Amino acid sequence: MIPAPIAEWLEAQSALAVLLWLLALSSVAFGVVGFVVKVLPFFQRVSHFFDDWFGEDARDGQPARPGVMVRLQTIETTQTAQTTKLDAVHHEVFPNSGKSLRDRTDQTSHVVRAMARELGMDPDDLEDTTPTKEKR
Known part of the structure; x- marks a missing residue:
């Protein structure tokens, strides 16, 4: 109708x-x-x-997904931690206060050269035992 x-x-x-x-x-x-x-x-x-x-x-079967700002904060936190670690490595591989690995290596090299001179050897004639890519 x-x-x-x-x-x-x-x-x-x-x-x-x-x-x-x-x-x-x-x-x-x-x-x-x-x-x-x-x-x-x-x-x-x-x-x-x-x-x-x-x-x-989070939903059923799906984990929560952080937003952009949370992700940026995570990146900044991670970068800060990595910077701290990199600073520690930098301290060890460059000459500085005498406490780094590089300083100890240089001191050892000087001692070995001095010992070679005392034994009547030319320090420049010492065999280089530094591993290279071919020797590995």
Whole structure:
């Protein structure tokens, strides 16, 4: 059953007018659907961006994903720890206060050269026993 006001309106219209109204309504409907289909991927990408930026809580079967700021903080913390370790290595491989590995190696080299001179040897003639890529 068609409601009375709609039935009266349909009786007052010609078949061509009703057909044009249906065509116009279907065009609008297809236009809206087409617009949504074209715009939906963009909004999905925006949604994914915000999920990545702010992070996501843990869900069933999925671990929590930290956001960008938490990840940057983790990177900075890791970098600080690595800088501390690198400073320790730097201290050992360059001459400095006399306590580093490099200083001890240089001292040992000087002692060996002095001993070679005492034994009447030329310190420059000492055999180089430093391992190289070919000897390994």
